[in-house]
Amino acid sequence: MAKINLRPWREELRAEKQKQFVVMILGAAIVAGGLVFLWKSDMDSRIAYQQSRNAYIETATKKLDLQIREIESLKRKRDELLARMQVIQDLQGKRPVIVRVFDELVRTLPDGLFYTELTKTGEKVDIVGMAESNSRISSLMRQFEDSDWFANPNLSNVSAADNRRAGYSQFNLSVQQKTPEPEVEDNK
Structure with missing residues (x-):
């Protein structure tokens, strides 16, 4: 005898396949949701880690x-x-220099001549003085030329003195101050 199946097996098969499809869709959605959650958690942790590194760098900076x-x-x-x-140090180093300059001014001063005014501007010394004769002024200029501390004497004015100093001539002279080279001792 032939078997006849009167049950609606196609609808049941279709319903079964539909249930399986829905289950697979739900499973895929759950797996996708889980993957998205894991990816988002990983990204959030990476962002938090990078922000903590940035904060550390900012505080260190x-x-x-x-x-x-x-x-x-x-x-x-x-x-x-x-x-x-x-x-x-410059002042300490120059302190003995001014003493030497004054000492040299006295050493170069010939008899019959005296200074009335001294003015120092930078390395230039302006001298106003009185002399008994012009030869004494010439002697002063020669001594400045021979000096280790002065150079280039320049006489700018010689005139007769006022009535208080009869017989004297007033002169204006300028010289350049120079620093002598230190003496080198040979130890032979």
Whole structure:
């Protein structure tokens, strides 16, 4: 006898396949949702990690900026102190020079001649003085030429003195101050 199936097997098969499809869609959606959740969690953790690194770099940069400002401030203070020390050393070094200059002014002064005014401007010394004769002024100029401390004497004016100094001539002279070379001792 032939088997006849009167049940609606096609509809049941279709319904079964539809249930399987829905289950597979739901499974795929759940897996996709899980993957999206994992990816988003990974991205959030990476972003948080990068933000923490950026925050660390910003704080380190601020600390370094403060240290750089402090270093620049210390450098300025150091430069100021070095400049002050240089000025003090220059003054200390020049202190004996003015004594030597005055000593040399006295050594070059011939008899019958005296200074009434001395003015120093930079390396130039202007002298106003009184002399008994013009030969004494010439002698003074020669002694300035031979001096280790002075050079280039320049006589600008010689005139008769006022009534208080009868017989004297007033003169104006300028010389250049020079620093003599230190003497080198040979130890032979």
